Amino acid sequence: MKRSLTLLAIVVAVAAGAGYWYIHGKQPQREGELAIAGLSAPVSVRYDTRGVPHIQAQNEADLYRALGYVHAQDRLFQMEMVRRLARGELAEVLGSNLVHTDTLFRSLRIREQAARMVERLDPQSPPGQALHAYLAGVNAWQASHPKPLEFDVLGIPSRPFTAEDTLSVAGYLAYSFAAAFRTEPALTYIRDQLGPEYLKVFDLDWQPNGALRPALADADWRSLERIARLSNEALGAAAIPQFEGSNAWAVSGSHTRSGRPLLAGDPHIGFAVPAVWYEAELSAPGFNLYGYFQALNPFALLGHNRDFGWSLTMFQNDDVDLIAEKVNPDNPDQVMVGGQWHALEKTEQQIAVKGEDPVAITLRRSPHGPIVNEVLGGTAGTTPIAMWWAFLETENPILEAFYQLNRADSLGKMRDAAAKIQAPGLNLVWANARGDIGWWAAAQLPVRPAGVNPTFILDGSSHEADKAGFYPFSANPQQENPASGYIVSANYQPPASMPIPGYYNLPDRGRQLDRQLANPEVKWDVQNSQALQLDTTTDYGPRTLAPLLATLREVAEGDEQKELVEQLAAWRGDYPVTSTSATLFTQFLDELAFAALHDELGDTWFPVLISTRAIDAALPRLAADPESPWWNLRGAPERSDRTTVVRLAWQRTLEHLRETFGKDPAAWQWGKAHTLTHNHPLGQQKPLNHLFNVGPFAAPGSHEVPNNLSANLGPAPWAVNYGPSTRRLIDFADAGQALTINPVGQSGVLFDKHYSDQAQDYIEGRYHKAQMGVIPAQSTLRLVPAEQ
Incomplete structure (x- = not known):
């Protein structure tokens, strides 16, 4: 027995030691000296207390090579997953459940467009050389280190990263902005299957002769519903962040305490582990930037230095049209365009599937664009649905744009860089230390025929x-040093000289920001700007409830219910934990939407509609219109009205909250109902969620408040799925004291101390300094040229 116990102890110790060395070998190296092929001179990488690298190089080529190297050691798995998503290659490592997602992304033709963009990129240009150096650094790290743990678990083979991968990721970015895939099918279904009176709550222009020609069959509607849902689920399947919205504002020196401009920004993106942004400070002779980098992109999408800085929001312009093609009855491979039959182009591809035989797919394309409902195979319906997408129809020199933007210290340089961003549409909000502020809506905006509403599926035969x-960039909405002294961008529809169709957010969030920034008695600094970024108040709730309060008072039963209604009447629309x-209110809103809309839309279209921004606009209008046809419950023994539906929604609300959180309303606290968990791709499988995921945290804020921690409309509890992907505040009186926060941590490597070290500070609204210049380093990594 004694010998057996001794042997067991030895086995356990060996296993523990092997496990320690296995995990230790996967960790980033942040000190010491490493030789890298291709460097022309030594590079210093100083790491601060948050694990952010501050890279100092003697030339730009070495700078970007070093950035690629350190970016890879912290985020290689993220790089691998996002390129696989964009190129339709997830099933190879995640299995057959991802075949539909891969088919969708291949249908979008991102791979082919990325190849064309690489052909147009001059490899000897500064952006081309920077991209080459960055990818060389990524590949150098991958070739010289053990694979990340996730590669071992999933059996991912290593292969070099290419320029096509980088520009494919740009396509994923553009796709994640495309609300049309969900919104256009849903609204077209409501128009054509329910009738124009049902569109009134969406505030959309209706064309009396707008019904599709040819009319869609039931199988076509089912396929559109499935592709709308697949589009919404595609990014979540791989736990890859989706871009959703943003806040940004710039305040001129006349409105700040310091007398210099102040810049604020918090792009709203899906939460995941690792977070979307990788922070790094880059320094070389003549160049310095504190940047926020996306996987496989050498140029910062957000950034600042002591002279200038910028942030981004989504423009929300509609740059996707879905088009129903008319098929030749004598030849199913021809469609009517411009009065003539045109053959559909066909290409054959194979999707590799983990543990199974490859899946063959046929991709078709009409003169309008790719046929996107092919993703559904035999259930796609008989009507081909083509997609016109600005990303595929423009030259879009986006790498050149961001290379210039990273150096744009004047209004003129920033304007020139903005003009090169053609898809996706972005609002660039910018300020410099000299006193200028500016905003440019960057996109190539298509010129559509007069009277055409691209909110609906269009008729390809007309x-x-x-x-x-396209309209010239000069016609795009923009402001430079406005008389108001400040600029706000929050995804609402901007003023413009021509109609710009889009899927804009409600103005409530923008109004909340504008109302405070317009106060002439306030001088702005980074302290009161923090309170504005963390604000959890909006008019949306109170203005939705206002026309319903009399009805709620009527249907409330007993003293407790009447007291709850009065609490809602006094509620300011704020969302602290x-x-x-x-x-x-949030549970009532869900029950009201379900009771009013589900009987018309059913289990198919109702989930699609509530995943769109159209529902945000519809519910306040519905509440205010007692004559809306949505109030009539189909299948009820007699015609119902708003009071009937409000009574039903109210009673269901109370029943659900009592069952979920207990009978005492004092226990229905927002922080118990509204939580944030940062999900890792491997964390979707139990029990790995306990190892890889970060959270849950009680989350303040809500949908369309400045602190926009948003969850899907649905029954409580609510899991937050997107929000501020970073919060930044820069006062150009001392940009070296800029503030920032990462939602999780800088590193994507499990067991690294920077894997989740900012998550608690983030949810509690704390900030850290974005240190610049010669910092007190926690550690220093020296990269030196490898001997030839």
Whole structure:
């Protein structure tokens, strides 16, 4: 027995030691000296207390090579997953459940467009050389180190990263902005299957002769519903962040305490582990930037230095048209365009599937663009649905744009860089230390035929889908040093000289920001700007409830219910974690939407509609319109009205909250109902969620408040799925004291101390300094040229 126990102890010790050395070998190296092929001179990488690298090089080529190297050691798995998503290669490592996602992304033709963009990129240009150096650094790290743990678990083979991968990721970025895939099918279904009176709550222009020609069959509607849902689920399947919205503002020196401009920004992106942004400070002779980098992109999408800085929001312009093609009854491979039959182009591809035989797919394309409902195979319906997408129809020199933007210290340079961003549409909000502020809506905006509403699926056999080119960039919405002294961008529809169709957010969030920034008695600094970024109040709840309060008072039963209604009547529309009114309102909103809309839309279209921004606009209008046809419950023994539906929604609300959180309304606190968990791709499988995921945290804020921690509309509890992907505040009186925060941590490597070290600070609204210059380093990594 004694010998057996001794042997067991030895086996356990060996296993523990082997496990320690296995995990230790996967960790980033942040000190010491490493030789890298291709460097022309030594590079210093100083790491601060948050694990952010501060890279000092003697030339730009070495700078970007070093950035690629350190970016890879912290985020290689993220790089691998995002390129596989964009190129339709996830099933190879995640299995057959991802075949539909891969088919969708291949249908988008991102791979082919990325190849064309690489052909147009001059490899000897500064952006081309920087990209080459960065990818060389990524590949150098991958070739010289053990694979990340996730590669071992999933059996991912290593292969070099290429320029096509980088530009494919740009396509994923553009796709994640495309609300059309969900919105256009849903609204077209409502128009054509329910009737134009049902569109009133969406505030959309209706064309009396807008029904599709040819009319869609039931199988076509089922396929559109499935592709709308697949589009919404595609990014979540791999736990890859989706871009959703953003806040940004710039305040001129006349409105700040320091007398210099102040810049604020918090792009709203899906939460995941690792977080989307990788922070790094880059320094070389003549160049310095504190940047926020996306996987496989050498140029910062957000950034600042002591002279200038910028942030981004989504423009929300509609740059996707879905087009129903008319098929030749004598030849199913021809469609009617411009009065003539045109053959559909066909290409054959194979999707590699983990543990199974490859899946063969056929991709078709009409003169309008790729046929996107092929993703559904035999259930796609008989009507081909083509996609016109600005990303595929423009030259889009986006790498050149961001290379210039990273160096744009003047209004003129920033304007020139903005003009090169053609898809996706972005708002660039910018300021410099000299006192300028500016905003440019960057996109190539298509010229559509007069009277055409691209909110609906268009008829490919008519001229609805024609494009007469693009408007010049000078016609885009923009402001430079406005008389107001400040600029706000929050995804609402901007003023413009021509109609710009889009899927804009409601103005409530922008109004909340504008109302405070317009106060002439306030001088702005980074302290009161923090309170503005963390604000959890909006008009949306109170203005939605206002026309329903009399009805709620009528249907409330007993003293407790009447007291709850009065609490809602007094509620300011704020969402701190202690609020019970926020929980009550959000559950009531869900029940009201379900009771009013589900009987018309069913289990198919109702989930699609509530995943779109259209629902945000519809519910307040519905609440205010007692004559809306949505109030009539189909299948009820007699015609119902708003009171009937409100009574039903109210009672269901109370029943659900009592069952979920207990009978005492004091226990219905927002922080118990509304939580944030940062999900890792491997964390979707139990029990790995306990190892890889970070959270849950009680989350303040809500949908369309400045602190926009958003969850899907649905029954409580609510899992937050997107929000501020970073919060940044820069006062150009001392940009070296800029503030920032990462939602999780800088590193994507499990067991690294920077894997989740900022998550608690983030949810509690704390900030850290974005240190610049010669910092007190926690550690220093020296990269030196390898001997030839």
